[in-house]
Amino acid sequence: MLVILLTIPGFFGYAQHKIHLHQLPTEGLSDPGITAIYQDHQGFLWLGTQHGLNRFDGYDYLVYNHSGEDASSLSSNQINTIIEDSQNRLWIGTKYGLNVFDRQTKTFKKYLPATDKPHAIPGKNIKVLFVDHQNNLWIGTNEGLAKFREETDDFLVYKNLPNEPNGLSGNDINTLVEDHLHRLWIGTNYAGISLLNPETGQFRSFMNQNNNPYSLSGNTVISIFEDSYQNIWVGTLQEGLNKYDTETNQFKRYLSNDSKQSIATNSIYSISEDMDRKLVVGGMQGGMSIYNRQSDTFIRYTTKGHINHRGNTASVLTDYMNEDKQLLIATSNGGVTIYDNFPSQINAYQSIPGSSNSLSINHISSLIEDQGNSLWIGTDGGGLNHLDLQTGEFVHYLKNSQKGALPDNTILDIEPLAEANQYLLLTQLHGLVLFDKNSKTFEALPVMEGFKPETFQRINRLQDGRMLLYGKHHYAIYSPQENKTLIASEPLPYQLTTYIQGPEGQAYFGTDEGLMALRLPDKTNFHSAGKLSPIPSARLPINSLATDPTGKLLIGTNDGQIFHFDQNELRPLTNSMMGQSPITNLLVSKDKLWATNSSGIWVNGYSDMMEAAGDQWKLYNKQDGLAGNVSKAGTLALGLHGNLYLGSIEGLSIFHPDSLLTNPIAPQAIITSIESPSKELNKSWAQTDLNTIQKIQLDPRQASIKFTFASSNFIKSSKNKYKYRLLGKDEEWQVSQQRSASYTNLPPGNYTLQLLASNNDGVWASSPKTISVTVPPLPLIFWYWSLPIALISLSIGYLLWFRYRKSGQTRAMIPEDKVEIAEKKVKTDPFFEEIDRIILDNLENESFDNKALCTAMGMSRAQLYRKFKENSALTLSAHIKKVKLIHASKLLRTTSLSVSEAASQSGFKNISHFSKSFQQEFNMTPSVYATSFRELAYDTL
Template sequence: MLKWLLPIVLLCGIFQGGVAQKRSRLQHISVEEGLSQNTVNTIFQDSRGYMWFGTQNGLNRYDASNFLVFKHSPEDSTSIASSDIYAMHEDRRGTLWIGTRAGLSKYNRDLDRFLNLEDDAQNEFAMRPVWCMAGAATDDDLWLGASGGLFQFNTVTQKFRHFKINDSLQNANSIRAICRDRSGKLWVCPTIGKVRVFDKATSSFMDVNAAVAHHMHDVTSIMEDSEGFIWMAREDGSLLKYNPGEGTLQELNALKGKYPIRVITEDHEGRIWIGTDKGGVFLLNQDSNCFIGLPDKQENGTNVVLSFFNDAKGDMWLGTYHGGAYLFDKIDTTFNHFSPYPEVKHANESNSVLAVFTEGKEVWLGTDGGGLVRRRDGLVTYFRNEPGKNSLAGNTVLSISKDKAGLLYLGTYADGLSVFDRTTNKFTTYNQTNGLNDNSVWTVFHDGDHVWIGTNRGGLNLFNKKTKRFRYFTNTLKDKSSISSNTIRCIYKDSRSKLWVGTVSGLNVLNEKDSTFSSFFHREGNTISDANVLCIYEDSRRNVWFGTHGGGINRYNYRTNEFERWQEKDGLAGNIVYGILEDGQGNLWVSTDKGISKFDIERKEFKNFDTKSGLESSQFNTGAYFKQSDGRMYFGNIEGVTFFYPHNIRQNAFVPPIVFTDFYLFNKPVSVGENSPLTAAIDETHEIVLDHSQSVFSIRFAALNFTHADKNQFEYQLEPFDKEWIRTNNTHTATYTNLDPGTYTFKVKGSNNDGVWNETFRTLTIVIRPPYWSTWWFRMLVVGMLAMALYVAYRRKISQIKKQKELLASLVAVRTAEIEEKNNLLLETEKQNAQLMNQKLNDELSSRSKELTNYTLLIIQKNRLLDELKGKLKEFIRHPGSSNLRDFRQLVQMISLNFSSEKEWRDFDENFNRLHEGFSDKLRTRFPDLTGNDIKLCTLYRIGIPTRDIAEAMGISQTSVKMARYRLRKKLQLLPDEDIQVFLQNIE
């Protein structure tokens, strides 16, 4: 029992004496979030996972993001009986019953409507209001505590039976609380009088126990715990614990006379929760009978508690008077917080913690203007600068560290370094007057007898504790081996004896042999992600980590001399990293400007915590981090210091149910109705049929995880339209427009705030009907109608044609005879004309052919004459003396008169092409490689001149003609069996 109480004890009183208490971070739901009214009389969670809140003005169903509100409407008989709700119960069939001021209502999930029921035997002892109800999974009886007494209602037959406690007094029958124990007994608490037990066998009320009955009066709430004890809360603040087996009663009076108790309950872990009037919530330690108050008591908020409910996840809901509803998530209570000053009233007070150091039971805090703070055994001591006294050098303390002698080294913002001897309570200050080269000390690191001091403008100072002398390492622009900047933020010596120095402009490693530095800057590639380094840490695996101002965290790889980076885009809470610590499982805890991140190095996964997760502030401070020897971690922030044990920070393992909550057409919600696509509530629907005109629809869904529900996530897909799952960050609606007609399947799955997914997705079938003109039946109807119309037209046309055929038959016969006679005459005339035309063409062709032949023969004759002349010339040449000049002149005249071959060939070619329609030009176009002699040879072959005559016509031997024909056949690309004359005659 003490194990679960420890965090609560820490919440309530561990930091007394000037230290603010830790709040339990209740998650609040009120009218601002959509609740219909802030007075919550009753809370219930149904079997689907929805939370229900009964208020004085409406019944609310909550899906972790939205409320569905039901109120009574006099014009609507299907609305709930009254808007004033007092009790709820779900029977073994999953039906939800609601007790209202106007009686009992049954909720119809399919239609989102109500059936209101009343006792038929109405009398002065009316069944209204219904204050409370009790049922069991073993039968169909629902027991109602009403203003007129006890009512037994059968949920199947829907019949009532009425039982009165007092026949004469109406108020004595009004039952404010009821309990059905494990044996089936009914414990009834009337408004006036003592607790009674109802005997169903005799239908009568009995005293609990004569010996203790006089204590059991004015009971406001009653319950049976997991061990079978009956607990009763009284109006005077006392709590009664009754043992049915022994018949003994224990009275707990810690709250008696202080706060009336309105409601009690037991959570899943056996803790007793007590809701009081103006005293808030108390938890009972049954081992010590100690009442421990929940710190979040607020005026008109959680100070008046009317209802409790322990949900499926194990968290407790609180319903309050005028304050709305609150969720107490036990995971959120594991972060503890304290502030140095309960209230900051003066300029020399500050809760912003810039440095943390712990040892044993002592916690030392350096504040931003509030001096040095020590907490030990619940007592707080403040150390401030007091001029003229041996005191702290300055009130803004940037760093705290301890040397081997136990001295505390305190770096201040503008007043140098103070060394505090805790045994003498004396301070020794080092500043620019006695050796320190800059009074702004940001960080201190102890290295044996030496102290490394990082300043804001003076670079790195090395202090020798024995000689009390300082050595300085500063940036020199001309010396690249000097430290990269004089503004130091962190110093760390790793297990490999490398001294790392983080500055605002580069990360440095000291080479102790020659006092030079190697520097890392932010450049392209696997370098450090930002040159402004705020913290350095080495984990148990000897990995060295660096937190930067804007570049997230970096891990240095000694083997490759490269850096691996993680930033916001990888899941880190914020890119400005102030501190890094490692827990016992090897996880890193990183403080940032946006909360704390837990980094699982093996999985490379982050889990982030902010104010909604229980942190007092998400804005942490540079260098303000420390890990205690027992594993507790401290991180300083602008509101104080957050401390916790990492193993107590648990993940929310609850797998949330996924539900459909709304359906929209054209961004308007669709209700269940006869002319609606919804015939049942959307969460009860498996298929929705839409017309093609309903082209814009939306589906709203929710994951019923109520812990930081704003971090729930979803994935959805509409098959076959969406090819992949679509991830959303807390977006609860999927919208689709202008889908083609067809059948689609919408699937959705969700996760809780810690990324635990419910992989069993919900599905909804969407059928989009095509327009009637695109349906098969409409097309078949159109085809049929067209066929019928065509058939009718065809029959009508056939009839007309038949009549016309008979009418025209006689005319056709007459006209046919006339036409045949004229056709015969025309054919005879055309035949004669054709014969005349053919004869004319043949005569012309014959004439032209004869003419060409004559040209050819003339050429041949002249060639023969040429040969004869050549012979005479040869004779003249051989016997020049035998001939006279007259013979030679005659020979010349004969040549001039009878021989001009070029002219003859031109005439021949012109006439040939006229007759043969440009044969030579066509031949040249088709076979551009042909020479002039090739063209001549082709013309002669086309008209059938024999080889001997061709040789004479061209003035060459027959052998040359054969060789020329061989070359010509190759140019014309003739096959061996192709006749050249036939080929040339066929050329068009």
């Protein structure tokens, strides 16, 4: 494991910045070796490889390959270059021919060399494509330069000619760039640079000259770039980097050498700029080199973004800068990384095996900052760690047999004593341990007689200096000044999980049964442990507590909810995207509410939530640089200088809230697929560019449709969100991280799909993508001949007569009375009506269970079970199943749903379990039941 050092305000000023690179996934990619990158106007990312062309939507790859049996396929699988012209046509240069992609038909048109056609493309190996300021498409090949002529669908060809001093210097072309004067710079193999003057149509050559140190360093030019300061940079093969001086027409050379400040490689494949206008240079086995304009030197980085003074790492093979100034880099490590312009500056610390200057172990259980720029870290099995926040150095205190040593390596909690240099440690095996910072000694305190060490899990210092210990069914008070044994409560029927003391002295325990008010004894009544009183309006499985700036309570529950508690009223603050894992820590700082769960750390604007102005929870996790996502209670702390310290089971994270940058680039929504039950519609969409569709007309007999979509943001795309609604059906926006929207059995009418996408930081596009959806009315059917009418009428008459005769037998098959009896057995008093309402509201919630029902009823499990048992002969689980079965029977009686659909909409995941339960309840299988009632309905008709 690595210790990642970043610069955070107030800390580690000596450290150099890490480059933040986000790796795109490689699963599904036709080949991890990327040779070309381009993002089109719709937002799709196109990646060329040695084994095909790939379209990436942020989640999945769609691969296009050459097929000898398909004349409309790519001319070759070896992709060299990709570009889009002013008409949004996608051009692909391959090792064998030029291709243009037809998005409607998903086919490729080829341009190949032809000796009998003077205006054919000159070479088969298409090495570079470029569109100039006049929207001309230029093509560099292995046998000359060409400009595409739209009007004649052919090419104007430029070639090197003998004895032509103003002609192209060489035919094997590697790179093309247009400068701010609209001159075309052409890099060649073995023939240096040709500079095309657009006004005269003549070329000027730059080549290496022996004994001239101000000439081009090498004649094989593989990259050219004009930076934002209008400097021309030239990369060569094995001969270094060059900067062109326009006033002197001379080149300054930058070569790799033993100096750590030199460029890392002499083979320069990639030259670009980041958003801060820093020159980024990459090449063969050199990683990346960032140019320092002030010192005229370079800082070397690996292709993972870490400082690497040696510079002997993986290669950078190509680069691409999109319109949003996002730099994408292909490396020999495989795949593509995006240079993150808006990173989250997080210091992550993890254990390095064999190193004393790292965490002793990654599993952190407690932490606290002292006044001396020190962080004290309790671990689960790794003793006590001290981190000097000025130098970044660690000191470990581990268990050993010497006098004054730490007696236990598992430290559950840390609290400072009134004395500035002493801490009280709660350990797993030895209870309370006194630590003196000055002498660096530990003393196990013999104050826990009669208690098992695991009884207490947490420790808090009270305002009067005494210590409060709590955990499994007990709490106790300890006075360090008197050093007496613990004064403990009587055994409690619940688990104490968290404690907080309000600004006015109110004390509260959070328990698995709800919120408890604690009345503490004063020092004159030391023999008493005080009294606990339950707060009926907060019967929740509480896992964490905090106070807001006004002193009101914030409650984090074991099922992933956060509530604001004011005047005995609970106001929910969380949303569905936060999941249902326990809220382990809560903290309010500078109008921000921070909360941890198994996904990482979440943050939201506290005032915005109180004013109901938004639900903008934002998640930071390992993708953003956190050491780990899962944190125990008591491992989130606010530092003296505004930094946040977060311990996890995978290490320590330190960051300042102001250093968590937000990506401001609003993405566009991309339609990736449209599906319908109609085979004809699906076939037409398969031959259509879906992102150009503006209107859809559905078959009224199969009026269902599913849209699948993506976001053009590729940085941490798993954090992208989507808003959609179908005007005419949806009243509210549907917000989700799911990438599809389905609508079934739409009635005739006119609808409009509106779709918005967000980026990884929750920034939304300003206007939605829209598609009109029309469902026409069913056509009227007329019969013009009497014979068909007569035949149909006779058939209907016979069928009705036959049904009427059979109806007596059919009715006898249906246990209507049993259904009615079953319905009547379900209690109808307000208590049961509320239970049934909650069950029916959660039929499609797969995670709904008895525990969720208790939470929704605002009752503890014991209370709910007790009241239920007093009023019903059924168990709670049996009652829930009966309500679901009755609901399913109604669906089968009154709708045309299939048995599996009725089961799913009634909350049954397993169809065989549903069928068995239904038959046990009604003495009839659900399929026979549905058929019987539908026959009766037909008889009635």
